[in-house]
Amino acid sequence: MRLPPPPRHLSASLWVQLLIGSAASQLAVFIFAFFCGTVAFFIFDSELVTPYDFPGPITTTTGEVLETELTADDYKTMRIVRYRYTVDQQPFEGVSYALPEDPVPEGTVTVEVLPQRPERSRIQGLQRRRYSAWILVVVIPPMLAVLSFLFLQLQEMRQTWQILRMGAETTATIVSVEDRGVVLMTPRQTLRLDNGRHAKTWSHHHFAAEQTVSVLLDPSDSERAMVWAVALAGIQVDAARLKAMRGPVLPLLGVAMSLLFGAGLFGLAWFFVLHRPATCWAG
Secondary structure (H helix, E strand, O other), rough: OOOOOOOOOOOOHHHHHHHHHHHHHHHHHHHHHHHEEEEEEEHHHHHHHHHHOOOOOOOOEEEEEEEEEEEOOOOOOEEEEEEEEEEEEEEEEEEEEEEOOOOOOOOOOEEEEOOOOOOOOEEOOOOOOOOOOHHHHHHHHHHHHHHOOOOHHHHHHHHHHHHHHEEEEEEEEEEEOOOOOOOOOOOEEEEEOOOOOEEEEEEOOOOOOOOOEEEEEEEEEEEEEEHHHHHHHOOEEEEOOOOEEOOOOHHHHHHHHHHHHHHHHHHHHHHHHHHHOOEEEEE
């Protein structure tokens, strides 16, 4: 099956298949959704949200420390301080956080309270949340790595789209296959084109030496080619218009499930972390 001459029309269904149809694209979306949902647990339990759930103006009252304890997880050791205070003769209990090296509050302490929401409070000088705003230093590097992975997938999709649309079709012979020895790196193949020149292509598809394949040449790089039958593997294509004959139902379903999973994690973080009662009625 030969392709029509460039410029070729790529339908929306084929564009969607190229964008999210591959296993790498599906994995990238899942990682992004999982990472955003997981990060929400840390962000919502940090001082970054204090301006949102504890805005000014505030008033102060006196309170009594009930107990302190050290707690540790895989990320940080904190001192939890539980205290009691009274607003308009209504008793409340609250929790604040301090670093292990900070002075241990004892006895009577000054408590900062929101007048309109007296159940929201903190001991003056301590944190309302477990993590400080420096949690961003921990979150940003993996976030950049995830975004870089997504960007590389989009770049690969853009190059595939450009070659499918404008690439000149020819035949080539596989000269050599170079396995670069890294799991996440795509093997590289050297091609000998019909005109005798050589080009490179990248694919996880298993090729045999001296195998003849149909390729499209990259219009922006004459030494780069794409085996179009491999790029469109698993997609039934109407070659006259490069239209996917099978709709992208499964890729869209996979992306939707990944995004729903990430949204679920985000919702759990919102409900159980950001809106959990940091203070409560003392009875």
